[in-house]
Amino acid sequence: GSVGKCVTPPSPSCVTPPSELVGWWKSDGNASDSAALNNGEIAGNLIFVPGKVGQGLRFSGLDASVRVPAATNLDAGLGDGLTIETWINPDDVQNQQPLVEWNNGQGFIGTHFYLSVPDREGGAGSLWANLVDTSGEFHPISTSTGLVQTGVFQHVALSYNKASGVASIYLNGSLMVQSNMQSFTPYTSSDLYFGLRPSGTSTGMRYRGVMDEVSIYKRALSAGEVAAIYA
Numbered sequence: 001g002s003v004g005k006c007v008t009p010p011s012p013s014c015v016t017p018p019s020e021l022v023g024w025w026k027s028d029g030n031a032s033d034s035a036a037l038n039n040g041e042i043a044g045n046l047i048f049v050p051g052k053v054g055q056g057l058r059f060s061g062l063d064a065s066v067r068v069p070a071a072t073n074l075d076a077g078l079g080d081g082l083t084i085e086t087w088i089n090p091d092d093v094q095n096q097q098p099l100v101e102w103n104n105g106q107g108f109i110g111t112h113f114y115l116s117v118p119d120r121e122g123g124a125g126s127l128w129a130n131l132v133d134t135s136g137e138f139h140p141i142s143t144s145t146g147l148v149q150t151g152v153f154q155h156v157a158l159s160y161n162k163a164s165g166v167a168s169i170y171l172n173g174s175l176m177v178q179s180n181m182q183s184f185t186p187y188t189s190s191d192l193y194f195g196l197r198p199s200g201t202s203t204g205m206r207y208r209g210v211m212d213e214v215s216i217y218k219r220a221l222s223a224g225e226v227a228a229i230y231a
Contacts, residue, residue, distance in 0.1 A: 018225045022073055023216035025194075028054040031066050035215075038074050040066040040194070051212035052087040052153045057194070061091070061208025065196035070189060077111065077134070077186035079218030084113050085157035085170075085229060090209035092116075093125040093148050097207040098197045099156070100214065102190045108136065109200040110187035113158045115148060115207070125149070127169050127176065129158045133184040141167045143176040153212070155230040160186060161220035168220070173230030175223055192216075 017024070017035075024035040029048055031040030044063030048055040057066065068074065076082035084100050096117050102110030110132050117128035122142040131139040141158075148154060148171070157170040165181045191198075194214060195207035221229075 015228050018217060018221055018229075020079065020217045020219045021215060022076055022218050023068070023192075023214070025066070025068075025214045026054065027051055027057045027212050027214070031057070033068070036071070036073055038068050038071045040068045042066055049210060051210060052089075053213060056087070056089070056210045056212030058210050059195040059207045061206050063206075065198075065206065066194040067196075067198075068192040068194075070191050074192060074216065075189045076216055076218040077188035080163060081159065081161040081218075081220035082111070082186060082188065083157060083159040083217040083219065083221040083226075084215070085155065085217075085221070085226065086214040087153050087155050087212040088115070088148070088209060089153045090115060090148065090150055090207070092208050093150055096202075096205065098193070098195060098205055099207060099211070101193045101197060102188050103193055103198050103200065104190035105199050107200045108187075108190070109197075110190055113156075117142065127156055127158075127171065129167070129169060131160050131167060131181065131184075131186045134187045134189075136187070137184070139167070139181045139184065141169060141177060141179045141181075143169055143171070147171055147176065150209075153210075157221070157226045157229075159220040159226070166220075168223075170223070170226045170230075173227040
């Protein structure tokens with residue numbers, strides 16, 4: 001089971017996963033996918049430590065990452081929208097770090113969700129995302145500075161509704177920022193990475209801290225659904 005969502009009948013600590021869940025990496029001793037068969041491949045000094053639920057992935061910031069090979073059912077951008085949500089406990093909120101990113105390994109950077117991106121309204125302790133579309137055009141969104149903290153688990157989520165064009169970033173179940181973008185198809189067809197920028201600008205950038213319960217949906221979760229997962 002999991003805080004927020006579970007596969008067993010609902011209990012006080014979990015709810016049935018929202019629909020259109022296409023990837024769910026619980027990080028309980030492995031990088032297997034509990035929603036489909038898109039198991040992650042662990043690289044570097046990635047170890048399992050106490051997470052938000054069960055175990056979580058500790059990224060060293062030096063050589064640790066997870067790569068999930070490209071798969072048709074993980075191409076969330078082809079749906080009505082997408083949501084990325086996970087629990088993070090970062091060691092550092094001063095420096096830019098990748099959380100989740102689609103990247104083809106040849107320099108084409110797809111949709112990505114980051115921590116503490118500078119000079120874009122955010123900066124230290126901010127959450128920032130770029131919903132890169134299939135033609136490579138950028139659609140960025142950022143929270144304000146000083147939100148994410150070190151040493152504690154926090155729930156973070158990014159959603160994009162293709163019909164309305166609205167992108168949203170949530171922290172601990174609460175909406176932090178919303179942006180009305182046009183309707184487009186986010187690029188999500190390549191390999192998916194946790195904690196690493198594998199190619200392109202700033203190749204080799206890494207996350208340092210713990211990550212747990214990474215989940216991908218092929219639609220925008222509602223504010224109520226995000227709040228229920230956090231609660």
